[in-house]
Amino acid sequence: MVKPAHKSMNKEQLRSIDKIHVESMSVDIVGENTPDPLRFAFRQKRSAHAGGMTSMVAESDQQPIAQAILSTTPSQSGKRCLYVHIPFCRVRCTYCNFFQYASSQSLIDDYFAALMVELELKARQAWTQAAPFHAVYIGGGTPTDLTAAQIKRLGQMIRQHFPLTTDCELTLEGRINRFTDEMFDSALEGGFNRFSFGVQSFDTQVRRKAKRLDDKDVVLERIQALSSSESAPIVIDLLYGLPYQDLTVWQQDLNDFLDSGAHGVDLYQLIEMGGTPMKGLVENGRLPEPADTPTKATMFENGVNFMAKHHMRRLSVNHWARDNRERSVYNSLAKTSAEVLPLGAGAGGNVSGYGFMQHRNLDTYMASVSKGEMPLMMMTKSAPLAALHAEIKASFDRGVLSASLLRKALAQQVMVNQIPVMYMSIDVYDYCLPLFQKWESHGLVDVDNEYLSLTLAGQFWSVSLAQAMIEVLQQFLPAQAAA
Numbered sequence: 001m002v003k004p005a006h007k008s009m010n011k012e013q014l015r016s017i018d019k020i021h022v023e024s025m026s027v028d029i030v031g032e033n034t035p036d037p038l039r040f041a042f043r044q045k046r047s048a049h050a051g052g053m054t055s056m057v058a059e060s061d062q063q064p065i066a067q068a069i070l071s072t073t074p075s076q077s078g079k080r081c082l083y084v085h086i087p088f089c090r091v092r093c094t095y096c097n098f099f100q101y102a103s104s105q106s107l108i109d110d111y112f113a114a115l116m117v118e119l120e121l122k123a124r125q126a127w128t129q130a131a132p133f134h135a136v137y138i139g140g141g142t143p144t145d146l147t148a149a150q151i152k153r154l155g156q157m158i159r160q161h162f163p164l165t166t167d168c169e170l171t172l173e174g175r176i177n178r179f180t181d182e183m184f185d186s187a188l189e190g191g192f193n194r195f196s197f198g199v200q201s202f203d204t205q206v207r208r209k210a211k212r213l214d215d216k217d218v219v220l221e222r223i224q225a226l227s228s229s230e231s232a233p234i235v236i237d238l239l240y241g242l243p244y245q246d247l248t249v250w251q252q253d254l255n256d257f258l259d260s261g262a263h264g265v266d267l268y269q270l271i272e273m274g275g276t277p278m279k280g281l282v283e284n285g286r287l288p289e290p291a292d293t294p295t296k297a298t299m300f301e302n303g304v305n306f307m308a309k310h311h312m313r314r315l316s317v318n319h320w321a322r323d324n325r326e327r328s329v330y331n332s333l334a335k336t337s338a339e340v341l342p343l344g345a346g347a348g349g350n351v352s353g354y355g356f357m358q359h360r361n362l363d364t365y366m367a368s369v370s371k372g373e374m375p376l377m378m379m380t381k382s383a384p385l386a387a388l389h390a391e392i393k394a395s396f397d398r399g400v401l402s403a404s405l406l407r408k409a410l411a412q413q414v415m416v417n418q419i420p421v422m423y424m425s426i427d428v429y430d431y432c433l434p435l436f437q438k439w440e441s442h443g444l445v446d447v448d449n450e451y452l453s454l455t456l457a458g459q460f461w462s463v464s465l466a467q468a469m470i471e472v473l474q475q476f477l478p479a480q481a482a483a
Contacts, residue, residue, distance in 0.1 A: 019430070019431055019432075019433060019434050020432060020434055020472060020476050021434065022434050022438045025435075025472070027042070028464075028468065029435070029468040029472060030435065030439070030442070031438075031439065031442045031444060031461070031464075032442065033442055034442070034443075037442055037444055037455075037458075037461075038297045038300075038301060038456060038457040039293065039294035039297040039298070040294065041442060041443070041457055041461055041464075042464050043293070044293045045269065045271060045293070045461070045463060049463065050392070050393050050463050050466035050467040050470060051389070051393075051470070052383045052385065052386060052389040052470050053383050054355055054380035054382055054383055055380060055381045055383075056378070056380055056381075057379040057380060057381055062376045062378075062379040063373060063374060063376070065354065065379065066354070066356070066374040066379065067374065069127060069351055069352045069354065070122065070125035070126070070127045070128065070351070071126050071127070072126055072127060073126045073127065073130045074127060074130055074352065077130055077131035077339075078337065078338065078339070079134050079333050079336065079338035079339075080132075080133050080338060080339045080340070081133060081134060081136065081137065081330055081334060081338055081339070081340045081341070082133050082135075082136045082137070082158065082162060082340070082341050082343065083136075083137050083139065083330075083334075083340050083341070083342050083343065083347055083348070083349055084115070084119075084136070084137070084138045084139070084143075084154070084158075084342075084343045084344050084347065085139055085140060085141060085342070085343070085344035085345060085346045085347035085358075086138065086139070086140040086141045086142065086145065086146060086344065087100040087101050087111075087140060087141040087344070087345050087346045087360070087362070088100070088101050088102070088103040088104075088107070088108055088111075088141050088142055089103060089140070089141055089142045089145070090102065090103045090145060090177075091212075091213060092211065093200075093210055093211050093277075094209070094210050094211050094276065094277040094278040094281060094287070095210060095242065095270060095272075095276055095278045096276060097273045097274075097275050097276050098141075100346055100360060101141075101362065103145045105147075107362070108145065108146065108147075108150075110362075110366065111362060112146065112150050112154075114365065114366040114369045114370070115154075115343065116153075116157060117369050117370070118343055118344070118369045118375065119157055119158070119161065119343055120157075120161060121369075121372065122341065122343065123161035123162055124161075127351065127352070128162065128163075128341065129163060131163065132163040132164055132165045132168070133162055133163065133165065133168060134165050134168060134329060134333060134338070135168060135169045135171070135329040135330035135333055136162075136164070136168065136170045136330070137173070137330040137334075138170075138171065138172045138173060140174075142175055143172055143173050143174050144172070144174025144175055144178070144179050144183065145174075148182045148185075148186035148187075149186065151172065151186050151187045151190060151192075152186040152189050153190065154190060155170060155172075155189075155191040155192050156190050156191065158191070159190075159191045169193065169194050169327060169330060170191055170192045170193050170194065171192070171194040171195070171196055171330055172187050172192045172194070172195050173195075173196045173197075173198070174195070174197060174198075175197065175198065175213060176197050176214060176218070176219050176222045176223065179197075179222070179226075184226065184229075184231070188231055192232065193232050194232055194233050194235065195226065195232055195233070195234050195235065196235045196236070196237070197223065197234070197235070197237070198236075198237045199223070199237060199238060200212060200237060200238060200239040200242070201238065201239065201242060201245055201249070202216045202219060202220055202252070202253050202256040202257075203216060203244070203245065203249045203252065203253065204216045205244050206242050206243070206244045206245045206249060207219075209242075209243055209244055209287060210242055210278075216256070220256055220259065220260055223236060223261070223262055224259070224260055224261050227261035227262050227263065228261055233263040233264060233326045233327075234261075234262045234264075235263060235264035235265065235266070235328070236257065236262045236264075236266075237265075237266045238253055238254075238257065238265060238266065238267050238268070239268050239269070239270050240253075240267060240268070240269055240270065240296055240299040240300065240303065241269050241270035241290050241291035241295070241296040241299065242270055242290060242291075243278070243282070243287045243288050243289070243290050244288065245291070246291075247299065247302070250299045251302060251306075254303060254306045258310060261322075262322070263321065263322050263323060263326040264315075264319065264320060264321045264322060264326035264328065265312075265319070265320055266318055266319050266331075267300065267303045267318055267319075267320075268318060269296045269299070269300065270290055270291070272290060278290070297457075297460050300459075300460045301460075304456060304459070307320045315327075315328050315332070316328070316331070316332070316397045316398055317396075317399050317454065317459040318397075319331065332397075335390070335394045335397050336390050336391070336393075336394040337386070337387045337390035337391065337409070339351050339352070342356050342357075342358055344358065345358060345359055345360055345361070345362055345365035345375070346358060346359075346360045350382065353381065354380065354381060355379065355380035355382060356374075356379060357376070357377050357379070357380075358375045358376060358377055359375045359376070360377060364377075384413070385410075385473065385474070385477070386413075387409045387410075387412055387413045388406065388409045388410050388428065389470050389473075390409070391406060391408075392466050392469055392470055393466050395466075396454070396462040396465055396466035396469075397462065397466075399453065399454045399458075399459055399462070400451055400453050400454070401429070401451065401452035401453075402450065402451055403427070403428075403429035403430070403449070403450045406428040406429050407427065407428065407429070410423055410424070410426070410428060411424065423477075428473070428477075429450075432469060432472065432473070433447070435468075435469065435472060436452050439458070439465065443455060443457055444457050444458040444461060444465065445458045
């Protein structure tokens with residue numbers, strides 16, 4: 001963590017802070033000075049996503065604030081998305097820390113009925129109707145555990161009740177297992193125009209040990225069939241670092257992606273989190289250790305080189321497209337300051353400077369919806385510099401940080417009175433230049449007057465770098481603004 005500024009700083013000392021000082025910063029911020037930064041710049045990836053500080057909203061204030069926000073027509077509106085959560089899975093994968101409910105058709109039916117009530121309630125709000133949505137994402141859980149009829153109705157209800165841009169991306173996430181032609185056709189009839197499948201690995205042994213359903217041949221043939229239909233972009237996720245997934249298996253996973261014909265692919269490293277079945281199985285000797293960080297770095301390097309060799313179009317540090325049909329609109333926007341309206345139990349989002357997290361418990365969620373309430377489990381107030389933090393996260397995800405876009409993000413927050421005008425005197429890029437130069441000396445970035453570009457090592461550690469920059473700004477920028 002960044003060491004706190006000394007509390008007894010006087011005005012003269014504050015005025016002297018025109019750039020951050022990196023000498024007192026830990027290796028969690030600046031990284032290690034190593035001849036192999038790809039594998040050893042940091043000990044490990046700290047989290048799946050970067051983020052800034054938020055403050056909790058009192059439970060008694062959550063309903064009034066949420067109702068006020070959604071019943072008001074905003075004076076201006078930027079990009080916005082809709083996220084719908086389906087919290088059911090037939091099997092809990094060993095690496096998953098988000099399992100909520102085992103699939104039961106009666107439970108799914110009750111939940112779907114409540115979801116339709118919430119959908120219509122939120123669709124009627126003035127905030128919702130004020131501007132079109134650019135992307136819709138149905139996530140989980142396993143959304144394809146809905147019936148074909150439910151999938152079709154969900155898509156139709158969204159298109160009927162929500163204003164959407166003419167090129168709005170509607171993504172249905174799910175498993176290949178039991179995703180029949182009937183379900184595919186129903187989803188297309190419902191208006192879904194992008195499909196994302198969590199393959200994780202094609203290798204049968206890796207899949208079985210991770211509790212994934214279906215063997216390699218079944219998954220590969222189904223992805224090939226769906227992709228060859230050319231009805232909509234088919235995108236897959238691949239994880240690297242799973243037990244039994246050595247470098248040879250990983251290379252075959254990459255080859256299998258190419259053979260699958262899928263229009264896009266995400267390459268994600270396994271992040272070991274406490275509370276997963278995998279952790280217990282490894283501790284009990286029933287699974288081998290997953291790959292260590294240096295090995296995962298090599299897997300990332302092999303993946304990047306493979307995609308370049310086969311001329312895949314890179315959309316972010318982790319995502320590639322085979323052709324221009326795959327745009328990954330939701331994933332890109334969700335990392336920016338775009339607003340996300342949540343629907344469903346366990347869904348999260350952010351609207352008008354507030355973070356929304358909805359009830360995970362189904363009974364609590366359905367009871368709240370039946371009373372016409374916003375089904376909020378938790379609500380947070382975004383940090384004053386939230387738009388700047390969002391630009392930082394999006395930039396590191398793209399692999400390039402722009403000085404002008406940082407200035408624009410800061411100026412926008414001043415314009416909407418989220419931060420004092422004194423921040424306008426600060427050039428964030430120039431202010432952070434000593435940190436950037438330190439990263440450059442460590443082989444993580446390339447720096448010029450207007451842009452910071454991530455090296456291969458920086459791309460692997462992009463979330464760690466984004467988190468470090470956000471922490472630095474949270475610690476020191478208010479003092480600089482005060483000066």
